[in-house]
Amino acid sequence: MNQLRRDPITGIWTIMLQNGKEMVTFKPDGHRRLRRARPGETCEFCAGHEGETAPEVFAVRPNHSPRNEPGWNVRVVPERVPVLQIHGETNNRGLGIYDMLDGIGAHELVIETAAHGKILAELAENEIADVLTAYRERVLDLKRDARFRYILVYKNVGEGRRGPSLRHSLSHVIATPITPLRVREELTNAQQYFLLKERCIFCDMIRQELEATQRLVAENENFIALCPFASRAPFEIWLLPKRHETFYEWNNELPSLAKLLKLVLLKVRQALGDPNHLMIIHSGPNLLAGRQRGYWKTVERDFHWHLEITPRLRGMADFDIVAGFQVNWIPPERAAEILRQCTI
Ligand SMILES: [Zn+2]
Ligand SMILES: [Zn+2]
Numbered sequence: 001m002n003q004l005r006r007d008p009i010t011g012i013w014t015i016m017l018q019n020g021k022e023m024v025t026f027k028p029d030g031h032r033r034l035r036r037a038r039p040g041e042t043c044e045f046c047a048g049h050e051g052e053t054a055p056e057v058f059a060v061r062p063n064h065s066p067r068n069e070p071g072w073n074v075r076v077v078p079e080r081v082p083v084l085q086i087h088g089e090t091n092n093r094g095l096g097i098y099d100m101l102d103g104i105g106a107h108e109l110v111i112e113t114a115a116h117g118k119i120l121a122e123l124a125e126n127e128i129a130d131v132l133t134a135y136r137e138r139v140l141d142l143k144r145d146a147r148f149r150y151i152l153v154y155k156n157v158g159e160g161r162r163g164p165s166l167r168h169s170l171s172h173v174i175a176t177p178i179t180p181l182r183v184r185e186e187l188t189n190a191q192q193y194f195l196l197k198e199r200c201i202f203c204d205m206i207r208q209e210l211e212a213t214q215r216l217v218a219e220n221e222n223f224i225a226l227c228p229f230a231s232r233a234p235f236e237i238w239l240l241p242k243r244h245e246t247f248y249e250w251n252n253e254l255p256s257l258a259k260l261l262k263l264v265l266l267k268v269r270q271a272l273g274d275p276n277h278l279m280i281i282h283s284g285p286n287l288l289a290g291r292q293r294g295y296w297k298t299v300e301r302d303f304h305w306h307l308e309i310t311p312r313l314r315g316m317a318d319f320d321i322v323a324g325f326q327v328n329w330i331p332p333e334r335a336a337e338i339l340r341q342c343t344i
Protein backbone atom coordinates (compact mmCIF):
# COMPACT_ATOMS: atom_id res chain seq x y z
CA MET A 1 0.00 0.00 0.00
CA ASN A 2 1.21 3.53 -0.71
CA GLN A 3 1.95 5.71 2.29
CA LEU A 4 1.28 9.28 3.22
CA ARG A 5 4.29 10.59 5.07
CA ARG A 6 4.55 13.87 6.95
CA ASP A 7 7.84 15.68 7.29
CA PRO A 8 8.01 16.88 10.93
CA ILE A 9 10.21 19.82 9.99
CA THR A 10 8.42 21.25 6.96
CA GLY A 11 4.96 19.94 7.86
CA ILE A 12 4.57 18.83 4.22
CA TRP A 13 2.67 15.61 3.44
CA THR A 14 3.95 13.47 0.59
CA ILE A 15 2.34 10.45 -1.05
CA MET A 16 5.02 7.80 -1.25
CA LEU A 17 4.41 5.30 -4.01
CA GLN A 18 5.77 1.92 -2.97
CA ASN A 19 5.83 0.21 -6.34
CA GLY A 20 6.71 3.05 -8.67
CA LYS A 21 7.96 1.90 -12.04
CA GLU A 22 11.38 3.17 -11.11
CA MET A 23 13.40 1.67 -13.89
CA VAL A 24 11.34 3.45 -16.52
CA THR A 25 10.96 6.75 -14.71
CA PHE A 26 14.28 6.85 -12.95
CA LYS A 27 16.25 9.12 -15.27
CA PRO A 28 15.26 12.73 -16.00
CA ASP A 29 13.00 13.24 -18.99
CA GLY A 30 14.49 15.04 -22.03
CA HIS A 31 13.94 18.60 -20.80
CA ARG A 32 15.39 17.90 -17.40
CA ARG A 33 18.77 16.63 -18.39
CA LEU A 34 21.49 19.23 -17.99
CA ARG A 35 22.44 20.86 -21.29
CA ARG A 36 26.19 20.99 -21.68
CA ALA A 37 28.07 23.95 -23.21
CA ARG A 38 29.19 23.88 -26.84
CA PRO A 39 32.94 24.10 -27.47
CA GLY A 40 34.14 27.70 -27.64
CA GLU A 41 30.89 29.06 -26.20
CA THR A 42 31.23 32.10 -23.89
CA CYS A 43 28.90 34.37 -21.94
CA GLU A 44 28.92 37.52 -19.82
CA PHE A 45 30.02 35.51 -16.76
CA CYS A 46 33.22 34.17 -18.34
CA ALA A 47 36.73 35.38 -17.44
CA GLY A 48 37.60 38.36 -19.63
CA HIS A 49 33.97 39.55 -19.74
CA GLU A 50 34.01 41.25 -16.31
CA GLY A 51 32.89 44.55 -17.85
CA GLU A 52 29.62 42.98 -19.00
CA THR A 53 28.34 42.38 -15.47
CA ALA A 54 27.62 44.89 -12.72
CA PRO A 55 30.77 45.65 -10.63
CA GLU A 56 31.62 42.82 -8.22
CA VAL A 57 30.68 43.00 -4.54
CA PHE A 58 32.94 40.09 -3.55
CA ALA A 59 35.53 37.87 -5.23
CA VAL A 60 38.03 35.16 -4.39
CA ARG A 61 41.25 36.31 -6.06
CA PRO A 62 44.14 34.02 -5.05
CA ASN A 63 46.82 36.26 -6.58
CA HIS A 64 45.23 39.55 -5.51
CA SER A 65 44.39 40.59 -9.10
CA PRO A 66 42.53 43.93 -9.41
CA ARG A 67 38.74 44.08 -9.01
CA ASN A 68 36.63 43.45 -12.11
CA GLU A 69 39.60 41.98 -13.97
CA PRO A 70 40.40 38.31 -14.72
CA GLY A 71 42.29 36.21 -12.15
CA TRP A 72 39.34 35.22 -9.92
CA ASN A 73 38.01 31.84 -8.77
CA VAL A 74 34.61 33.07 -7.62
CA ARG A 75 32.95 36.39 -8.28
CA VAL A 76 29.74 37.87 -6.83
CA VAL A 77 27.87 40.55 -8.78
CA PRO A 78 24.43 42.15 -8.43
CA GLU A 79 21.85 40.64 -10.80
CA ARG A 80 21.14 43.03 -13.70
CA VAL A 81 17.43 42.30 -13.59
CA PRO A 82 16.87 41.78 -9.84
CA VAL A 83 13.57 40.52 -8.45
CA LEU A 84 14.10 42.87 -5.50
CA GLN A 85 15.88 46.27 -5.36
CA ILE A 86 18.49 47.26 -2.79
CA HIS A 87 17.58 50.95 -2.32
CA GLY A 88 14.69 52.41 -0.37
CA GLU A 89 12.50 51.40 2.55
CA THR A 90 9.99 48.57 2.73
CA ASN A 91 7.13 51.05 3.28
CA ASN A 92 4.83 48.53 4.98
CA ARG A 93 1.20 49.43 4.35
CA GLY A 94 -2.30 48.04 4.15
CA LEU A 95 -4.93 48.24 1.44
CA GLY A 96 -8.02 47.19 3.37
CA ILE A 97 -7.48 43.50 4.14
CA TYR A 98 -4.39 43.37 1.91
CA ASP A 99 -0.79 43.92 3.03
CA MET A 100 1.88 45.36 0.83
CA LEU A 101 5.61 46.13 0.99
CA ASP A 102 7.85 47.80 -1.55
CA GLY A 103 10.12 45.34 -3.33
CA ILE A 104 13.22 46.03 -1.25
CA GLY A 105 15.93 43.41 -1.06
CA ALA A 106 19.09 42.32 -2.78
CA HIS A 107 19.65 39.90 -5.59
CA GLU A 108 23.21 38.79 -6.29
CA LEU A 109 24.78 36.18 -8.53
CA VAL A 110 27.64 33.99 -7.37
CA ILE A 111 29.71 33.09 -10.44
CA GLU A 112 31.16 29.84 -9.18
CA THR A 113 33.98 29.45 -11.69
CA ALA A 114 35.63 31.39 -14.49
CA ALA A 115 35.38 28.29 -16.71
CA HIS A 116 32.26 28.33 -18.87
CA GLY A 117 30.28 25.10 -18.86
CA LYS A 118 32.00 23.57 -15.83
CA ILE A 119 29.47 22.47 -13.22
CA LEU A 120 29.84 22.61 -9.44
CA ALA A 121 30.47 18.85 -9.11
CA GLU A 122 33.38 19.16 -11.55
CA LEU A 123 35.23 21.79 -9.51
CA ALA A 124 38.02 20.73 -7.17
CA GLU A 125 37.11 20.47 -3.48
CA ASN A 126 39.04 23.65 -2.65
CA GLU A 127 37.22 25.49 -5.45
CA ILE A 128 33.85 24.32 -4.10
CA ALA A 129 35.00 25.53 -0.67
CA ASP A 130 35.64 28.96 -2.26
CA VAL A 131 32.05 29.01 -3.53
CA LEU A 132 30.73 28.05 -0.08
CA THR A 133 32.92 30.80 1.41
CA ALA A 134 31.47 33.34 -1.02
CA TYR A 135 27.95 32.35 0.19
CA ARG A 136 29.06 32.81 3.79
CA GLU A 137 30.63 36.23 3.21
CA ARG A 138 27.60 37.55 1.31
CA VAL A 139 25.13 36.30 3.92
CA LEU A 140 27.20 37.87 6.73
CA ASP A 141 27.32 41.17 4.87
CA LEU A 142 23.63 41.28 3.91
CA LYS A 143 22.58 40.36 7.47
CA ARG A 144 24.02 43.68 8.66
CA ASP A 145 20.96 45.28 7.09
CA ALA A 146 17.96 45.10 9.45
CA ARG A 147 15.54 45.62 6.54
CA PHE A 148 16.29 42.07 5.41
CA ARG A 149 14.59 39.37 7.46
CA TYR A 150 16.01 36.49 5.49
CA ILE A 151 18.91 35.73 3.15
CA LEU A 152 18.27 32.85 0.78
CA VAL A 153 21.10 31.09 -1.06
CA TYR A 154 20.10 28.76 -3.86
CA LYS A 155 20.98 27.46 -7.26
CA ASN A 156 18.58 26.30 -9.93
CA VAL A 157 20.77 24.10 -12.10
CA GLY A 158 19.72 23.83 -15.73
CA GLU A 159 16.73 26.15 -15.41
CA GLY A 160 15.94 29.79 -14.77
CA ARG A 161 18.16 31.44 -17.40
CA ARG A 162 18.27 31.44 -21.18
CA GLY A 163 21.09 31.37 -23.70
CA PRO A 164 24.73 30.52 -23.02
CA SER A 165 24.62 31.93 -19.47
CA LEU A 166 22.32 29.00 -18.61
CA ARG A 167 25.42 26.88 -18.93
CA HIS A 168 27.66 29.02 -16.70
CA SER A 169 27.48 27.70 -13.16
CA LEU A 170 25.80 30.31 -10.94
CA SER A 171 24.10 30.59 -7.58
CA HIS A 172 21.74 33.27 -6.30
CA VAL A 173 21.82 35.15 -3.02
CA ILE A 174 18.53 36.91 -2.33
CA ALA A 175 17.81 39.12 0.67
CA THR A 176 14.09 39.49 1.37
CA PRO A 177 12.07 41.83 3.61
CA ILE A 178 9.82 38.91 4.64
CA THR A 179 10.74 35.35 5.65
CA PRO A 180 9.98 32.98 2.75
CA LEU A 181 6.96 30.77 3.57
CA ARG A 182 8.79 27.47 3.35
CA VAL A 183 11.52 28.69 5.71
CA ARG A 184 8.98 30.16 8.10
CA GLU A 185 7.23 26.79 8.30
CA GLU A 186 10.52 25.11 9.17
CA LEU A 187 11.36 27.77 11.75
CA THR A 188 7.90 27.55 13.32
CA ASN A 189 7.84 23.74 13.44
CA ALA A 190 11.34 23.61 14.90
CA GLN A 191 10.33 26.18 17.51
CA GLN A 192 7.17 24.22 18.44
CA TYR A 193 9.17 21.03 18.85
CA PHE A 194 11.68 22.84 21.04
CA LEU A 195 8.92 24.27 23.24
CA LEU A 196 7.59 20.74 23.82
CA LYS A 197 10.82 18.81 24.18
CA GLU A 198 13.61 21.35 24.73
CA ARG A 199 15.58 19.68 21.98
CA CYS A 200 16.47 20.55 18.40
CA ILE A 201 14.31 18.49 16.02
CA PHE A 202 17.14 18.32 13.48
CA CYS A 203 19.59 16.96 16.08
CA ASP A 204 16.98 14.34 17.02
CA MET A 205 16.48 13.47 13.35
CA ILE A 206 20.23 13.15 12.74
CA ARG A 207 20.60 10.87 15.76
CA GLN A 208 17.71 8.66 14.60
CA GLU A 209 18.92 8.50 10.98
CA LEU A 210 22.48 7.61 12.04
CA GLU A 211 21.03 4.70 14.01
CA ALA A 212 18.53 3.55 11.40
CA THR A 213 20.99 4.00 8.48
CA GLN A 214 18.53 3.06 5.68
CA ARG A 215 18.14 6.68 4.56
CA LEU A 216 21.82 7.62 4.93
CA VAL A 217 23.61 8.58 1.72
CA ALA A 218 27.07 9.50 3.02
CA GLU A 219 28.75 11.11 5.99
CA ASN A 220 32.08 12.47 7.10
CA GLU A 221 33.46 13.71 10.39
CA ASN A 222 31.40 16.90 10.39
CA PHE A 223 28.45 16.42 8.05
CA ILE A 224 25.75 13.92 7.14
CA ALA A 225 23.81 13.46 3.86
CA LEU A 226 20.44 11.71 3.96
CA CYS A 227 17.23 11.24 2.00
CA PRO A 228 14.54 12.66 4.31
CA PHE A 229 11.77 10.36 5.56
CA ALA A 230 9.05 12.29 3.72
CA SER A 231 11.12 13.23 0.64
CA ARG A 232 8.93 15.35 -1.61
CA ALA A 233 10.65 14.17 -4.76
CA PRO A 234 12.79 11.16 -5.70
CA PHE A 235 16.40 11.51 -4.55
CA GLU A 236 15.81 14.57 -2.41
CA ILE A 237 18.93 14.90 -0.24
CA TRP A 238 19.69 17.00 2.83
CA LEU A 239 23.18 17.80 4.08
CA LEU A 240 23.41 18.82 7.73
CA PRO A 241 26.21 19.59 10.17
CA LYS A 242 26.36 16.82 12.78
CA ARG A 243 26.96 19.29 15.56
CA HIS A 244 24.11 21.65 16.40
CA GLU A 245 24.54 24.93 14.53
CA THR A 246 21.83 27.48 13.64
CA PHE A 247 23.57 29.62 11.06
CA TYR A 248 25.31 28.39 7.92
CA GLU A 249 27.41 31.55 7.87
CA TRP A 250 28.96 30.71 11.24
CA ASN A 251 30.31 27.38 10.03
CA ASN A 252 34.08 27.08 9.92
CA GLU A 253 34.26 23.61 8.41
CA LEU A 254 33.37 24.58 4.85
CA PRO A 255 36.22 22.52 3.27
CA SER A 256 34.66 19.45 4.90
CA LEU A 257 31.21 20.43 3.57
CA ALA A 258 32.72 20.96 0.10
CA LYS A 259 34.10 17.43 0.21
CA LEU A 260 30.76 15.83 1.08
CA LEU A 261 28.83 18.06 -1.32
CA LYS A 262 31.07 17.06 -4.21
CA LEU A 263 30.69 13.39 -3.34
CA VAL A 264 26.89 13.70 -3.17
CA LEU A 265 26.67 15.63 -6.45
CA LEU A 266 28.84 13.02 -8.16
CA LYS A 267 26.61 10.26 -6.81
CA VAL A 268 23.54 12.06 -8.18
CA ARG A 269 25.27 12.34 -11.53
CA GLN A 270 26.19 8.67 -11.53
CA ALA A 271 22.76 7.45 -10.46
CA LEU A 272 20.62 9.79 -12.53
CA GLY A 273 22.71 11.15 -15.37
CA ASP A 274 22.92 14.93 -15.11
CA PRO A 275 19.46 15.96 -13.95
CA ASN A 276 18.49 19.59 -13.51
CA HIS A 277 18.31 20.20 -9.80
CA LEU A 278 17.66 22.74 -7.11
CA MET A 279 20.06 23.39 -4.24
CA ILE A 280 18.97 25.58 -1.33
CA ILE A 281 20.59 26.54 1.95
CA HIS A 282 18.19 26.95 4.85
CA SER A 283 20.02 28.95 7.50
CA GLY A 284 18.66 30.76 10.53
CA PRO A 285 16.87 34.10 9.92
CA ASN A 286 18.40 37.55 10.30
CA LEU A 287 18.39 38.11 14.05
CA LEU A 288 19.03 41.81 13.61
CA ALA A 289 15.62 42.07 11.94
CA GLY A 290 13.85 39.37 14.00
CA ARG A 291 14.98 40.57 17.44
CA GLN A 292 13.64 44.05 16.82
CA ARG A 293 10.22 42.47 16.41
CA GLY A 294 10.58 39.92 19.21
CA TYR A 295 10.71 36.92 16.85
CA TRP A 296 12.76 33.73 17.03
CA LYS A 297 13.69 33.95 20.71
CA THR A 298 14.92 30.33 20.90
CA VAL A 299 16.18 30.00 17.34
CA GLU A 300 19.79 29.47 18.35
CA ARG A 301 18.74 26.32 20.18
CA ASP A 302 15.84 25.11 18.02
CA PHE A 303 16.91 25.62 14.39
CA HIS A 304 19.69 23.76 12.60
CA TRP A 305 20.90 24.93 9.19
CA HIS A 306 21.00 22.50 6.28
CA LEU A 307 21.45 22.31 2.54
CA GLU A 308 18.72 20.70 0.41
CA ILE A 309 19.23 19.17 -3.03
CA THR A 310 16.20 18.24 -5.14
CA PRO A 311 16.78 16.67 -8.55
CA ARG A 312 14.11 17.53 -11.11
CA LEU A 313 13.32 14.33 -12.92
CA ARG A 314 9.95 15.15 -14.47
CA GLY A 315 7.17 17.74 -14.31
CA MET A 316 4.55 17.82 -11.59
CA ALA A 317 1.57 15.51 -11.97
CA ASP A 318 -1.97 16.94 -11.97
CA PHE A 319 -2.51 15.71 -8.46
CA ASP A 320 0.49 17.67 -7.16
CA ILE A 321 -0.76 20.87 -8.73
CA VAL A 322 -4.41 20.49 -7.82
CA ALA A 323 -4.16 19.07 -4.32
CA GLY A 324 -0.83 20.50 -3.22
CA PHE A 325 0.37 17.05 -2.20
CA GLN A 326 3.74 15.99 -3.42
CA VAL A 327 3.85 12.58 -5.06
CA ASN A 328 7.14 10.75 -4.86
CA TRP A 329 7.54 7.56 -6.86
CA ILE A 330 10.81 6.41 -5.32
CA PRO A 331 10.86 5.98 -1.50
CA PRO A 332 13.85 7.60 0.23
CA GLU A 333 15.06 4.23 1.55
CA ARG A 334 15.44 3.02 -2.04
CA ALA A 335 16.96 6.31 -3.24
CA ALA A 336 19.53 6.28 -0.44
CA GLU A 337 20.40 2.67 -1.19
CA ILE A 338 21.00 3.50 -4.86
CA LEU A 339 23.12 6.53 -3.95
CA ARG A 340 25.16 4.57 -1.38
CA GLN A 341 25.97 2.01 -4.05
CA CYS A 342 27.43 4.66 -6.37
CA THR A 343 31.14 4.42 -5.79
CA ILE A 344 32.98 7.53 -6.89
ZN1 LIG B 1 30.36 31.77 -19.40
ZN1 LIG C 1 20.36 20.85 16.04
Ligand SMILES: [Zn+2]
Nearest residue numbers: 186282306308
Ligand atom coordinates in the same frame (compact mmCIF):
# COMPACT_ATOMS: atom_id res chain seq x y z
ZN1 LIG D 1 14.94 23.10 4.85
